Amino acid sequence: MLQDIPTPRLSESRPAVLQTQRLTLRKPVMADAIAVTELANDRRIAENTRRLPHPYSQNDAEQFVGSLHDEAATDAVFLIELDYRPIGMVGIDWREPDLPELGYWLGVEHWGRGFATEAVRAAIDYTFEEFAIDQLIAGARVANPASRNILEKCGFQWTGVQLHRFEAIGSSTPVDCFKLTRGVWSSLKNWASSTRR
Template identity: 50%
Template sequence: MFPDLTRDDVFRLETRRLWLRWPRLADAQAIVRLAGEKTVADMTTRIPHPYSQEDAERFVFHARQANANGDGLDLAITLKGKPNSVIGMVGISSNPEDGSPFLGYWLGTPHWSEGYATEAARALIDAFFAYTDGNELTSAARVINPASRRVLEKCGFAFQGSGLMTFHAQGGLFPVDHFRLDRRAWTSLKTWSHTGLVREPGEAEVGELSLAY
């Protein structure tokens, strides 16, 4: 899916406020602390609760393996100037249900309502369409998570309808809203700016992240 450019762990995306880089084993403790919160884990497909150090280390290993193979691109979200302090994750991987490139993200609760999820998602979306020949991205948000839906809408995704999706960590099917962004729509939105982002009051910014276990 992704080219050689992204398959080296020195690869990094930079926005006005963020650095997006490959996850490292040293990030596991922060991932456990942030992703392990029930309010975060419940909105994701594959983050169990409770979430152990072993779970986080396994995720990092598989994410790095997928990145190196070009099968996907999972990046740690860090604040600019603090590249060793992870605040969340953003990634594109193959949707297990239909194989389409799928955008996911999560952000630790101390960093909600700052527009970081939108900023990180836009950067990775731009990289996907700029570096690959993919024609579309899909994503989803639980119907009880309007903040995640708003992030996707601000990134240009169009609502495709509602349905059920398997949440492996939760052990069942849950209602979700499905979204799609194609290359043509992205091209028309290339005036996106990674500065001066407008955020919604109380925007929680928790979305679906396809974690490879």
């Protein structure tokens, strides 16, 4: 088990620009608020994301981005870019310090092309490499098999079903809950390395 240490703020970690085969992940800045608003203001996204309101305004985006630059911010949140164009967000929520939670969404036009899996894997690697945590948790609405598939492809293991409140629908709905332990993540990383040789 890892030694318990306070969760570091993002600014105490390495510079947060991650590169994957097709994507760049970076910390959002206020200039991104318009693009984030245009992407997130879609009911299909909000209904599958617990904390996104609908409609999603530019003020919502500005408040969110501003909160990431607050001195007390501990979230590791990334804007996902494809060819320098924002396409979504991925990040780790530390509201429960012992249970950091992965969350992600993509603009609808980018669904079904493997971008979410690629971005989620990068965020997972960053989190386990930079923070002393034993596991990540994540959830996906039972009615959202595509999101469950992403989590399973990234090594998450199903732990059960819980009811979670979704802001956009104004009620609770069943969510498949998952966890990814450091041991499983490490094994998957080692397997991937050995297959590339």
